[in-house]
Amino acid sequence: MGTKAHVRLTAFIFSAGLLLALGGLASCSRTKNGGGIRASGTIEAREVDVASRVSGQVRELKADEGSRVKTGDVLALIEHDMADIQLRQAEAGAALAGAQLDLIRKGARSEDIKQGEEALKQADANLKVAGDDARRMRELAAKGSVTIKQKDDAEARLIVAQAQQAQAGEALRKLRQMSRPEEIRAAEARLAQAQASVDLLRKTISDCTITSPVNGVVTRRPVEAGELVSPGATVLTVSELDSVHVMIYVTEKELGRVGLGREAEVTIDSAPGRTFKGRVTYISPEAEFTPKNVQTREDRVKLVFGVKVEVPNPDGLLKPGMPADTILAAARTDSP
DSSP: OOHHHHHHHHHHHHHHHHHHHHHHHHHHHHHHTTOOEEEEEEEEEEEEEEEOSSOEEEEEEOOOTTOEEOTTOEEEEEOOHHHHHHHHHHHHHHHHHHHHHHHHHHOSOHHHHHHHHHHHHHHHHHHHHHHHHHHHHHHHHHHTSSOHHHHHHHHHHHHHHHHHHHHHHHHHHHHHHOSOHHHHHHHHHHHHHHHHHHHHHHHHHHHTEEEOSSSEEEEEOOOOTTOEEOTTOEEEEEEEEEEEEEEEEEOHHHHTTOOTTOEEEEEETTSTTOOEEEEEEEEOSSOEEOOTTSSOHHHHTSEEEEEEEEEEOTTOOOOTTOEEEEEEOOOOOOOO
16 A cells, blocks of 8 residues: 555544544533433323123114214113113002002091091990990899899990990091001101112113213224123223323433423324424333333343323324324433
């Protein structure tokens, strides 16, 4: 190699080394000045599995996958013909229990009480006649004008008349009182039990209409009309897409430069050139291994911290499952 060639090679090596050194200084400068933290993740949304509270056959589904729904919109109807029959039966039982309670509270009819009063008056009259007859027989027996048997017969008629008068009086007292407090309480309890059965069946029928608990988009419909479902079975899944999030993972060194509320920029491949603004809403308090969906084994065995970036999505462009790139506005770590 000639002298000139050697000089040119030396100059090239020197220039390359100088450029690398300047690049390294620039890199260090970006880190110390709080440069953004880049990470990739997947768009996720809050999903609500709308389940059936009752068992039965799906009569109708009111929403398809992709349908946008609002809170309170009817999503599905479950058959409740049997519950309707049971409700009518329970309502009839409640009506009967109510009528029985009214009867007990009101007591006997006025004509029954009047009849009892007449029976007591007749018993009083019979008792007076029997009493007078018994006294007269005693006086005559003392004079020897009647036989002992006649006297005893009069005494027996008096005893019977006294018993009949007492019985008529007790019957009238019962008619006026009609029922004891314990009987009224028992009737009230029967009415309450019957009404509870009615309320339970009405609630069951109401639960046969399944409504959306949130605003969102139907993203899954695992059942079809005509299928049987059990309590707790998911009928539809509604995803809230007005606000989505991206879960990314940062190292322990980067964690000190991340804070709640910090701004972030999110981009997706399907909208090149557009940036979605977001904020950090959650930072994992514990380290974990990088999730298995990371491609390289070297990265999967690293301990990292999960960071959730919440992103408003009023246009609905961000869909669950989309890959997304995120740049976090990191805090400064350099000392003065």
